Each structure stands twice: as C-alpha cells, then as structure tokens.
Amino acid sequence: TPLQALNLFNSSFMLQQSELLADRLKREAGESVSGQVQQAFRHCFGRLADRVEQEDCEQFVRAEGLAAFCRAILNSNELVFIP
Numbered sequence: 001t002p003l004q005a006l007n008l009f010n011s012s013f014m015l016q017q018s019e020l021l022a023d024r025l026k027r028e029a030g031e032s033v034s035g036q037v038q039q040a041f042r043h044c045f046g047r048l049a050d051r052v053e054q055e056d057c058e059q060f061v062r063a064e065g066l067a068a069f070c071r072a073i074l075n076s077n078e079l080v081f082i083p
Contacts (some may be wrong), residue, residue: 009064014074014075015028015067015071017070017074017075018067018068018071019067019070021040021043021070021073021074022066022067022069022070024039024043025039025040025066025070026066033058033061033062033066034054036059036061036066037049037057037058037061037069038054040057040069040070040073041049041053041073044073044074044076044078044079045078045079048068057069060072
C-alpha cells in the first residue's frame, strides 16, 4: 500500500542504511559523483547504469545529495521487487 511504501522510504532503518551506503560509495569512488553512481548501480542492481540513468542520477546527486540518492536506489522497484 502507499502508506507502507512511505514507511519504508522514510523509516529510521532506511535512513541509516542510506547513510551507510553513501559512506561506502564515498570510500570506494571518492568525491567523483560519476563513480559514486556507477558503484551504486553495481552494488544494488548488479549492472552498470545506462547513459540516461547515469546522467539523471548524477544530476540528482548534485541537487539532493548522495544520501538522498542512496535512499531512492534502496527503495527502487528494481531492488525491492524480485521478478
């Protein structure tokens, strides 16, 4: 339900995990936003981002911050639902 989705998105656990993933991405990719996005896709989806995903995600990270990007990735359908 939408309420459950918001709870997952905004839960203290998810906020903590987003910060931890952001810290890991910074350790692995440094301050390179491009590298951070690439690492996030590798870790979370087991694949590389396509060109459009890469550009959109880099723009999001610059606008909203790495932790917010990580929270979005951790709540994405591609990660949450197994086909």
